[in-house]
Structures are given as structure tokens and as C-alpha cells.
Amino acid sequence: MDYLTAFLAGGAICALAQIIYDNTKLTPAHILVSFTVAGAVLGGFGVYQRFAEFAGAGAIIPVSGFGNSIVMGMLSELERLGWEGLFTGAFEITGLGVTTAIVFGGLMAVLFQPKD
Amino acid sequence: MDKAQKDLHARYQQMVKEATPQPNRWKNLVMAFITGGVICTIGQLFYNLFEVIEPSRLETTAVTQAAMIALGAIATGLGLYDWLAERGGMGAAIPVTGFSNTVTAAAMEFKREGYILGMGTKMFVIAGPVLVYGILSGFVVSLLRAVLTGSLF
Numbered sequence: 001m002d003y004l005t006a007f008l009a010g011g012a013i014c015a016l017a018q019i020i021y022d023n024t025k026l027t028p029a030h031i032l033v034s035f036t037v038a039g040a041v042l043g044g045f046g047v048y049q050r051f052a053e054f055a056g057a058g059a060i061i062p063v064s065g066f067g068n069s070i071v072m073g074m075l076s077e078l079e080r081l082g083w084e085g086l087f088t089g090a091f092e093i094t095g096l097g098v099t100t101a102i103v104f105g106g107l108m109a110v111l112f113q114p115k116d
Numbered sequence: 117m118d119k120a121q122k123d124l125h126a127r128y129q130q131m132v133k134e135a136t137p138q139p140n141r142w143k144n145l146v147m148a149f150i151t152g153g154v155i156c157t158i159g160q161l162f163y164n165l166f167e168v169i170e171p172s173r174l175e176t177t178a179v180t181q182a183a184m185i186a187l188g189a190i191a192t193g194l195g196l197y198d199w200l201a202e203r204g205g206m207g208a209a210i211p212v213t214g215f216s217n218t219v220t221a222a223a224m225e226f227k228r229e230g231y232i233l234g235m236g237t238k239m240f241v242i243a244g245p246v247l248v249y250g251i252l253s254g255f256v257v258s259l260l261r262a263v264l265t266g267s268l269f
Binding site: 002003006008010011015017018019020031036039040041043045056057058067071073074075076078079082086089090092093097098099102104105109110111112113114 | 141148163174175178184205211216222223224227250259
């Protein structure tokens, strides 16, 4: 059942992005940034977590979930440290993913040549 | 512009319009939905696995996102992600695997300009703005929430 909700929720977010992409002049970079910001803002108001409770990976895996993770890190560090948490929290959860992207991205660049 | 010229111009515009390939919006939409859905279903598989070993939901989320990012990087290195992105459109771009794809693809592409000034500077050419604006907007809403709940100090 959680696989079905993940499929439907994740698919719906991507379909929404596709509608925006096909009907505006925005580039994929603009859309990625917009969805990340939307996830962060909705996360700050507690809306995204409620969505994630039922959508599972369908909410976590799109970049909006990544934006939400930035805010979740800040809020959990805020609780632990006070104001310093606003500055340390951004990579509390996402740091794992960002470092993975750098390590694996660098590794792939060393191992493989781009196809033309 | 006299009338004959105007007619010619209008006909030319008409020809351009007919020759320009129209994006098949319905097909794009369905493909994006399916591609994004399948990627998130794989993510759910990872989530359910990590949920057993990780102590909290935040950590399960972190490890699941990182696992998908690793998967996206590997698929990009092997040249599989290009194939997926061509068909899935935003369905391949919006998941964190797409974020990872932009990092790996830029690293592979700009490696030829050198490891420091090529790969090093341009690896985050698309992922950089995602981090910058994600953190900026996250900071603002978190600060707002901290002020409203009085949890700054």
C-alpha cells in the first residue's frame, strides 16, 4: 500500500512539474529551484510533513522533499541548540545526500567519459 | 509593406507554425508521472529497508535520500540516466536522482577543463542554485517560526 501512495504522490509532483515545463519558458533548473523552495516553505509551516506521513517516499524523493529536509534539519537543531541551529541545521539531514552527490559524482567523473 | 508582401509574410508564418514540432503534452505528462512514480517507488523500497535499522524518521529520510542520490550518480556514470531523462522529462529531473544527475553529469562534462577549475568549479552549476535557494528560503521560514514560537534562545 505504501508503494502505491509513493508512486501516486511522486508521480503527481513530477506531472505537475511537467505541466509547468511544457506551458512556460522556465528551464529545468528554474523548476528544480522552485520545487525545492516550495518544499522548504511548506515544511516551515508544517504542511509538508503531514503530506509525507501518507505519501512516504513520494514526498521524500522529489526535490521538494530535499527542501523540506533542509528545514527539518534547521528546526530540529533549533530545538537542540537555539539560534545556532538555524546555521548548523541546513546540512543536518541533507549533508548525507550532498556529500554522497559529491563523492559519487567525482568518482563517476574519474571512472567514465561522457558520451557525445 | 504592400499587400503581396504581407500575404507572403503571413503564409511564411503559417508554414513555420506547421513545421515546428508540437510537444506532445499528454504523452509528456503520462511519461513524467510514470517515471517519477517508479523512482519514488524504488525510494519507498529503500525507506522500508532503512526504517528497520535507523533509529529515527529523520535519519531514515536522510539515508533514503542519500541512497537515491548514489543510485542517480551511478546511473548517470553508466549513461543510463540520459536515456531515462529523454523519455521521462520532469519525472527524471524532479526526484533527488535528477539532482544527483546534474552534479555527476557536470562533473563528467567539465573534467576535460581540469579537475580544479573544470570539475571543481562547475560540479554544482545546476545543483548550486538548488542548495542556495533551498537554504535561503529554509532559513527565512525557520527564523520566522523560531521568532513566533520564541525558541531562538
